[in-house]
Amino acid sequence: MNVFSGQRFAVVGLGRAGLPAAERLREFGAEVFVWDDSAPSREAAKAFAVTRPSEVTGRLDGVVLSPGIPHILPKPHPEAVWAAAHGVPVLTDAELLYRAVRGLGSKARFAGITGTNGKSTTTALLAHILNVAGVPNAAGANLGPAALSLPILPDEGVYVLEMSSYMLERIVTLRFDTAVMLNLSPDHLDRHGDMAGYAAAKRAIFARQDESCTAVVGVDDAPSREMAAWLDTQPAKVVRISGVGQATGAKALPGEHNAQNAAAAAAMARALGVSEAAIAEGIATFPGLAHRAQEVALREGVRFINDSKATNADAASRAMACHERFVWIAGGVAKAGGIDDLTSFFPRVEKAFLIGRDGEAFAAKLSQHGVANEYVGTLEAALPKAFSAAKGGAGIVLFSPAAASFDQFPNFEVRGDVFAKLAREVAA
Known part of the structure; x- marks a missing residue:
C-alpha cells in the first residue's frame, strides 16, 4: 500500500477532510507535514510533523489545501502564495485518491457530480442506485467522508464524488468516466471573481474526458446551456438532462429540481452499465437526505x-x-x-x-x-x-x-x- 512512498506532502487545514487526508497519505507511505492556523487543531494533529509548508526543509510534491481555504481569490492563504512561488502544486484530496487508486492497479471508475444546487442529492441517489444494482461503490468528497478516506475499490467498483468548485480548481490528473454539471447560478463569486470564473471552475469536472467517457449536463438555465454547447466540441459523449415539466413520483424526490437530479443520476448510471430496472427501483426507494426538503x-x-x-x-x-x-x-x-x-x-x-x-x-x-x-x-x-x-x-x-x-x-x-x-x- 506504499503507493506514495518517497513522496512528501503538506496538508493545510485540519478539519473534516484535512486530518483524514493526512492519515491516509501516511498510510500510503508518504512523508506528511501538517498545518492549521488554529492552535487547537494543531494540537490535535501532534502525531504528525506540525509545520508550515514554507518551513519544510527540502522539496514538497504537493500542498493539500482545505477546500475552504482560498489559494487565489479573494485573498490567497500565505502558504498558497508560497506554494505558487515555488512551483508546488495545490491539490484537493480527490486528486490524490485518484492517483492512489490507479497507482494500486485498480480500474475502478470515477463518477463526478457538480453544479450550484442538487449535488448532494444526486451523489447520494447515484450511490443508492449502484447499491440496488449490486455495484461496489464508495461515495464522498464534498458530501460525507473525505475523498482520500474512501476504501480502495476493485476493478468493477465506482467512486461517486461530489465535487465543489473549490475542489475542481485543484485537480490535475483526475478524470471522471462519467460526470455531471447540474446547473449554474451565481454563488461563491468572491472566490471565483465572476460568473465566468465560477463556470470555468465547474467545467473542470469534464477535464481529460475522452471518447470512452460520458458528460451529462443540465440545460434548465442559460449558463448550463452554454456549457452544453461547449461540450459538443469535446470528445466525450454528451447527454442533456432537464427537470422542466417532469416528476419522479418518488416521495423523497419532489419537484422539478429533483426530477433533474434523478435524470442526472439515471444518465450516469446508464453510462456505468446499470439496468433500467435497477435505476427505476433506486429512484423509487431513495430515502432522501437530511436538510434537503x-x-x-x-x-x-x-x-x-x-x-x-x-x-x-x-x-x-x-x-x-x-x-x-x-x-x-x-x-x-x-x-x-x-x-x-x-x-x-x-x-x-x-x-x-x-x-x-x-x-x-x-x-x-x-x-x-x-x-x-x-x-x-x-x-x-x-x-x-x-x-x-x-x-x-x-x-x-x-x-x-x-x-x-x-x-x-x-x-x-x-x-x-x-x-x-x-x-x-x-x-x-
Whole structure:
C-alpha cells in the first residue's frame, strides 16, 4: 500500500477532510507535514510533523489545501502564495485518491457530480442506485467522508464524488468516466471573481474526458446551456438532462429540481452499465437526505420542513416551488443578490419570520412586495411564531434560509439539526 512512498506532502487545514487526508497519505507511505492556523487543531494533529509548508526543509510534491481555504481569490492563504512561488502544486484530496487508486492497479471508475444546487442529492441517489444494482461503490468528497478516506475499490467498483468548485480548481490528473454539471447560478463569486470564473471552475469536472467517457449536463438555465454547447466540441459523449415539466413520483424526490437530479443520476448510471430496472427501483426507494426538503415534525396538521441546505436563493426556490402556500423562515449570511430572484414565489408566503445577519435586509425586500413578515433574529424565536401562523392556514413551516449559516452556526447541518430539534419541541 506504499503507493506514495518517497513522496512528501503538506496538508493545510485540519478539519473534516484535512486530518483524514493526512492519515491516509501516511498510510500510503508518504512523508506528511501538517498545518492549521488554529492552535487547537494543531494540537490535535501532534502525531504528525506540525509545520508550515514554507518551513519544510527540502522539496514538497504537493500542498493539500482545505477546500475552504482560498489559494487565489479573494485573498490567497500565505502558504498558497508560497506554494505558487515555488512551483508546488495545490491539490484537493480527490486528486490524490485518484492517483492512489490507479497507482494500486485498480480500474475502478470515477463518477463526478457538480453544479450550484442538487449535488448532494444526486451523489447520494447515484450511490443508492449502484447499491440496488449490486455495484461496489464508495461515495464522498464534498458530501460525507473525505475523498482520500474512501476504501480502495476493485476493478468493477465506482467512486461517486461530489465535487465543489473549490475542489475542481485543484485537480490535475483526475478524470471522471462519467460526470455531471447540474446547473449554474451565481454563488461563491468572491472566490471565483465572476460568473465566468465560477463556470470555468465547474467545467473542470469534464477535464481529460475522452471518447470512452460520458458528460451529462443540465440545460434548465442559460449558463448550463452554454456549457452544453461547449461540450459538443469535446470528445466525450454528451447527454442533456432537464427537470422542466417532469416528476419522479418518488416521495423523497419532489419537484422539478429533483426530477433533474434523478435524470442526472439515471444518465450516469446508464453510462456505468446499470439496468433500467435497477435505476427505476433506486429512484423509487431513495430515502432522501437530511436538510434537503426534509419533513422533521408534524403537529396539529402543520408540517415542519427542514431545507437548511438552501444556502442561496436558487436552492431555496427549489423547495418553495414544491408548496403552494407556506410560512417561511429564512435568513443568515446572504449571497450576492440576496432574495431578489425569489420574488415570483413571494405570493406563496403567508408570513415570513427572518433570522440572522441579513434577515433585516430580507424583511425589507419582502415588505417592498407586500409580504407579511417579522424579523425575529433567531430560530428559537422563529419556531413558536411560525407554528402559530401556520396553524391558521398554510399548514407548512418551511425553513429554507436562502443564506449561509456562518453568522450563527458552524455549518448548514448544525443549523438544520437545531431547526429539527426546535420543531419537535414545539410540536410535542
